[in-house]
Amino acid sequence: MIQPLTEEKQFTRTPGSEGLIETQTLEVSIGPQHPSTHGVFRMDCVLDGETVVALKPVMGYLHRNHEQLAERMAWLGSMPYTDRLDYLNSMSNNWAYALAVEKLAGIKVPEHAEYLRVIMSELTRILNHSCVIGFMLQDLGAWGTPLLYAFRERERILDLFEAVSGSRMMCNYMRFGGVRVDMTSKDLAVAKNIVSRFPRFLDEFEMLLTGNEVLLARMQRIGILPKELAINASISGPMARASGVEYDVRKIDEYGVYGRLDFRVPVGNVGDVYDRYYIRVLEMRESIKILQQALHDIPAGPHVAPEVKLRNFKIPPGDGYGRIEAPKGELGFYLVSDEGGKQPYRYHVRPPSFINLTTLEDMCLGHKVADVVIILGSIDIVLGEVDR
Amino acid sequence: MAVDEGLRSELQKQGIFVLPFEQLYNWGRKSSIWPLQFGLACCAIEMIASAAARYDLARFGAEVFRATPRQADLMIVAGTVTKKMAPLVVRLYNQMPEPKYCIAMGACAISGGPFKDGYNVLKGIDRYIPVDVHIPGCPPRPEALIHAIMTLQRKIANQHLETENRLRWYDKNAETEFPIPSYGDHDLQPPANCEVWQPPRSYRDVTLDEVKKA
Amino acid sequence: MEAIEKIKEVAAQAVPGAKLEIINSTPAAQQPALLVDRDHIYAVAKFLKEDPRFQMDFCSCVTGVDYLQKADNPGFIEVVYHLYSVAQKHGPIILKVRAPRELDQCRVPSLTSLWRGAEFQEREAYDLYGVRFDSHPDLRRILMWDEFTDHPMRKDYVPPADYEWEPTPHHDTLERTVQVGGITPPTAREELEKARKK
Ligand code: SF4
Numbered sequence: 001m002i003q004p005l006t007e008e009k010q011f012t013r014t015p016g017s018e019g020l021i022e023t024q025t026l027e028v029s030i031g032p033q034h035p036s037t038h039g040v041f042r043m044d045c046v047l048d049g050e051t052v053v054a055l056k057p058v059m060g061y062l063h064r065n066h067e068q069l070a071e072r073m074a075w076l077g078s079m080p081y082t083d084r085l086d087y088l089n090s091m092s093n094n095w096a097y098a099l100a101v102e103k104l105a106g107i108k109v110p111e112h113a114e115y116l117r118v119i120m121s122e123l124t125r126i127l128n129h130s131c132v133i134g135f136m137l138q139d140l141g142a143w144g145t146p147l148l149y150a151f152r153e154r155e156r157i158l159d160l161f162e163a164v165s166g167s168r169m170m171c172n173y174m175r176f177g178g179v180r181v182d183m184t185s186k187d188l189a190v191a192k193n194i195v196s197r198f199p200r201f202l203d204e205f206e207m208l209l210t211g212n213e214v215l216l217a218r219m220q221r222i223g224i225l226p227k228e229l230a231i232n233a234s235i236s237g238p239m240a241r242a243s244g245v246e247y248d249v250r251k252i253d254e255y256g257v258y259g260r261l262d263f264r265v266p267v268g269n270v271g272d273v274y275d276r277y278y279i280r281v282l283e284m285r286e287s288i289k290i291l292q293q294a295l296h297d298i299p300a301g302p303h304v305a306p307e308v309k310l311r312n313f314k315i316p317p318g319d320g321y322g323r324i325e326a327p328k329g330e331l332g333f334y335l336v337s338d339e340g341g342k343q344p345y346r347y348h349v350r351p352p353s354f355i356n357l358t359t360l361e362d363m364c365l366g367h368k369v370a371d372v373v374i375i376l377g378s379i380d381i382v383l384g385e386v387d388r
Numbered sequence: 389m390a391v392d393e394g395l396r397s398e399l400q401k402q403g404i405f406v407l408p409f410e411q412l413y414n415w416g417r418k419s420s421i422w423p424l425q426f427g428l429a430c431c432a433i434e435m436i437a438s439a440a441a442r443y444d445l446a447r448f449g450a451e452v453f454r455a456t457p458r459q460a461d462l463m464i465v466a467g468t469v470t471k472k473m474a475p476l477v478v479r480l481y482n483q484m485p486e487p488k489y490c491i492a493m494g495a496c497a498i499s500g501g502p503f504k505d506g507y508n509v510l511k512g513i514d515r516y517i518p519v520d521v522h523i524p525g526c527p528p529r530p531e532a533l534i535h536a537i538m539t540l541q542r543k544i545a546n547q548h549l550e551t552e553n554r555l556r557w558y559d560k561n562a563e564t565e566f567p568i569p570s571y572g573d574h575d576l577q578p579p580a581n582c583e584v585w586q587p588p589r590s591y592r593d594v595t596l597d598e599v600k601k602a
Numbered sequence: 603m604e605a606i607e608k609i610k611e612v613a614a615q616a617v618p619g620a621k622l623e624i625i626n627s628t629p630a631a632q633q634p635a636l637l638v639d640r641d642h643i644y645a646v647a648k649f650l651k652e653d654p655r656f657q658m659d660f661c662s663c664v665t666g667v668d669y670l671q672k673a674d675n676p677g678f679i680e681v682v683y684h685l686y687s688v689a690q691k692h693g694p695i696i697l698k699v700r701a702p703r704e705l706d707q708c709r710v711p712s713l714t715s716l717w718r719g720a721e722f723q724e725r726e727a728y729d730l731y732g733v734r735f736d737s738h739p740d741l742r743r744i745l746m747w748d749e750f751t752d753h754p755m756r757k758d759y760v761p762p763a764d765y766e767w768e769p770t771p772h773h774d775t776l777e778r779t780v781q782v783g784g785i786t787p788p789t790a791r792e793e794l795e796k797a798r799k800k
Pocket of ligand 1: 084429430431466467468493494495496497501502525526527528
């Protein structure tokens, strides 16, 4: 017969004895199939109770040899492959690659095309940020609603992309020296409509989320990334700016026509998950501003530089590096051309989300295992880009 | 067993449905397919989009994405299967309870797609596990995924519980686990499971007459 | 920011004995790089990071490039570092370092202790090119699985023979499959013979 525990026998922990009881650490492998790892990413966590004491990211489950394939084909041939790097934002990937090639070959892009590029990549940015916030909250347990709202907006933008480029996700829209097809006046009107409606969506989004007590409790002071570490670890994009690093390639390099557009770079001061969330909201608002200006100022002109021939396109020997501010951070292409110059001799992508993962362990240490997923969500990774 | 068609439709008008048990059973199965929540690459985003409000996979009873293979009926292989990932995909499929189905979504899952020439890309998931429906496209539109689910539903509706071609898992010695490949020095070992996959045949070197004769 | 010649001069003064060389990019890109010998790359990088004139605190991009043997050189693996400065908002300064292609001699010093951002990228260069980074804290494969033995981005890498023949209008796929010893289907003729024998 089982004796009921007497008063003295019951296990009680006297105050102050925490930490005296030795427990074994537990190794948990999160992923690669896990609903909140955003694809096939794996984390090897060592837990003490529920606290993370070590964490090693494991990647490569989506290593698709993008770089090697690109080295086997002509310069233009890898344009559709860049769509599949960060598959939420094909437009800005296109731009990064086109920009790098234009830098190497010294191509000047007509103004009209530059504006089209700005419009497309800023639309991509708001698309990405709203989806990422949705995914992040999905990880938090806000099952469905924010993600569905984000996807509803996304569909509107994707309809425009489809009308312009012919494909919803894999747009393959930019060409060296411009873009593939011009936007008609109808498309521009659709874009204006999207832009004018988007702030309302953002207000709705913010009313639900910003200042929501549950969110504040789960996100504030979680996963803090100090500014020095952020710079030292080459963190870029919204994640770096949330930590107070005022660095935006759009402002520094002033590529495209960003030098002419008026926008601010929001900067956080704590560097926790909440800052990373809020920076994205603010960036969307800035993107709306950029879009309004770009849609208003867009000049007439050719949509592609007429002197660039797409067949038999060659680049003189040498190397070069071009970068843009993609929604996830600094996306760069390092290209080497050799004799012949018909195809890249070396083609390297500097993927922002891969490098932003460097500090994942530092941010997670000391937090509970449930916080790991939102810290990962706040980094905003896309596995196509992490593993390439 | 056989009910007169005329009688059956007469009864139906009165709100009485007379069905073989098999049909009822299959109707239940096909209307509640629970897919595994498991995305590999770009196609997974379209999979999410088709579950979202606009395309609303829920209309077909397939919106309950389960995060664990042990509760899922359907694995949608949405994206590029790399060699590093392939053993895990096979393991996930093995962990799913019977009856289980597999949809290969996108060019990559079918054959490696645009990345076929890569050293780390598996040239089609059907090298290791049987695939019920293939969806071409890169990425397939959400409508295509919905079509695939409907195709699968048709397939389920026509499956038999008894007779010769009854469902696989009704056999006592039915194979429900597929061998998991292991990581080798250069490639997966073995590179394909020949029980479920055969390379396509070449009929180039024989003439029609020869075939007829043989 | 100063021109590359000036940087070279200053770096040569600060790091005595360093062999520096300027390598030009394509004419249009205007991004000349500084080639540093293996023994002094760490000192030069450290100088560029700490000197108040440069303050290169942001190591943006690290990658390997495989140059095969040519008439005038025996081939080498080049590691390229793109440095920017967040503090002064200038850049890039590009550092290059070369190592022989032979796997046992292909070593360069790791710069991870200067920039954490190089950690994963150096692991990637090790994985894909086989460059060993001395004193890297955690040099393991990052993209391929651990049992993998090759370095697949090298130009002389032979991919595994897992192609299958496909029914395309061209037979070159079949030929390539046969060449690399890939998976070929039984031809119809073979099957016919079998059927006849029965
Ligand atoms: S088929 Fe296309 S969209 Fe789908 S995973 Fe492959 S590359 Fe991505």
